[in-house]
Amino acid sequence: MFAPASLTALLFILLSQDVSGAPTASTAVVGRSMPIRRLNPLSRNLTLVAQRARNQRDLLAVKYSGQSLQQRGTGYNLIVNQETDTGYYGTIAIGTPPVSYDVILDTGSSDLWLTSSTCGASCGTSPTYDPAMSSTFQNLSTPFEIQYGSGAVAGYVAEETVQMAGFSVAKQGFGVVDALSSAFNTNPVSGIMGLAWSSLSSTQQTPFWQTLASDGSWDSALFGVQLTRYGNVSGAAQNEPGGVIDMGYTNSSLYTGSIEYHDLVGTPQYWEINMSELTVQGNSIDIAGISTAIIDTGTTDIAGPASAIASIYAQIPGSQAGTGQLEGYYTYPCSTTVNVQFNFGGNTWSMSPADFTHSQASTTECIGAFFISSIGQGGPSWVIGDAFLKNVYSVFKYSPASVGFAALSETAIAQNGVKAAVPSPTIGAVTAVTGTVSSGALSSRPLSILLCFWLASTSIAFLFW
Incomplete structure (x- = not known):
């Protein structure tokens, strides 16, 4: 059972944030929030932990070393150890009609990519994107490949309608991965959404967040992140509430x-x-x-x-x-x-x-x-x-380009370690649309996106617990 204080805090959060991304009564463009879901580690085997630690160490070098590597969407590295269930991830909706996919949200990379339905067994059991099922898919026929120390991903660049947290971008460039090393098999994650700047994009596409921040879709050109802590909680479930990403505003309750x-x-x-x-x-x-x-x-x-x-x-x-x-x-x-x-x-x-x-x-x-x-x-x-x-409320600001930190509120702190059901993504209408959207591209149901930064609690980009 929840302690009274924890239950009160959770109720306050639910009342103070729009987790569905559905339109509000106001006609003004407003910010939106997405709950974050956290994956807990399934194993504490020392050999496995050591292997993940090594991968984290090695993949960090690929992600940040040298100019030639900076131009690659090295955030893909985050997927290598995703099977360890030690990260935060979120959900986007893509295509027409929209289909939801779990993706890693990474401020250390800039590309959006999803595994393709043509990938075959190498892409594991995670849901895959099928271009034939969407009327807004456009193949740009531009190949891309990312090489890592433990494998590679390859495919082609395309455009699609992408929805997230109540916002939609038409003709969003992204990578469709049709070749994937086995090290990248990660259920239920189907890809990654980079939240860094376009200058890092290996697909040479503008990131989803940057389009919205630059064209006035958001009330404030920034996004905020709050992450929860379960690393010191015994008996935590595989999936736990992971916090929230606030797009277009900062949530003063947190x-x-x-x-x-x-x-x-x-x-x-x-x-x-x-x-x-x-x-x-x-x-x-x-x-x-x-x-x-x-x-x-x-x-x-x-x-x-x-x-x-x-x-x-x-x-x-x-x-x-x-x-x-x-x-x-x-x-x-x-x-x-x-x-x-x-x-x-x-x-x-x-x-x-x-x-x-x-x-x-x-x-x-x-x-x-x-x-x-x-x-x-x-x-x-x-x-x-x-x-x-996990110890601060972090803000990533478009202009002037900056990172902000603020002390967590009691409301935010009360979410740590609370064992509760995680929200499920739904697909539907958006509050702001960027670009041209084909007729029927958006349904009438609310869009609820789970955002989840992976890794909560202990591990690094390749999350290692």
Whole structure:
């Protein structure tokens, strides 16, 4: 049974947010919210955890290293370990008539892609997109391919009508994947929606969010994200409420005080900002002055330079550097409460000790959420993922291009660990339409999209628990 306070908080959330995306009585263009669904890990086998940790480490290098890789939709990397059920994902509706698909929502990449019905057994058992079933499909006949350390995805670029959170974009460019390495098989996820900037797009298409932010479809040209925490909850179900993404506005019920914004570094590509200070157990960690950090919802943990990561664990007695598949990670006594604080040039933001634990290696030893980045030269100093983002309300702003943080409200905090049913996606009418939509493209039923950032609780972009 729910505790009275938790039930009250949940009722307040339901009353304060439009989870269906259905039109409201107002004629003005408004923002919309999508609930986030979280997948919980199904296994805590150490060998499997170590393998996922290794993949997370290796795939991070592919995602962020070098200019040649930056032009690839490396957010696809997030799919590699999706079968570990340790992420947040959401649902979009695509085509005419619209069909819903679960996708990873990733601020660290910029492409939308779905597996195709022609993909065959290599695409696993997740639902696949069938172009023949949609009257608004248009094949642009432009091939694309993404190569990763553990496999590849390939296909062609097309255009379709895409709906999400009560908004619709006609002729949205996306990738139709008809060849997929087995490492990418991930049920129930059918693809990924990148939420970074168009300059990173491997398909050379404008991301869904950027179209809406730039053409006035949103009241405010930004989107906000709140993620829930279940990593420290025993007996959590496979699917749990994961939080929310607010498109076109910030939800004041989920944060307190003001939002502290930080301008992006250089020309917008990733959501990259300066990080000025990091403390662990009250001690300052040498981060070589001001370092840059990418704010990445598609990364579970936090990656940083080897020297800084070593300094972090030096503050924790009993810590040891990992070897083999755990190379780049550290273990530490689970009995130790680790307090971490970040500063990006303004307020100091604390991270819950529960989020410092990536996973448990034994009854007494835990794997830390901070690990050594393998990005190398040309990449960011830090990649800040969900281990931190669960502790703040995050805002991604189109103009001026910036990332904002605000303290979570009691309403938001009360959602952590609450065992409740997750909403189901429905398909239907939208409140704002961009581009030309063919007659009959939209049905009359409300569009309810589940947005889910994968990885809640412990793991990184390839979510590893």
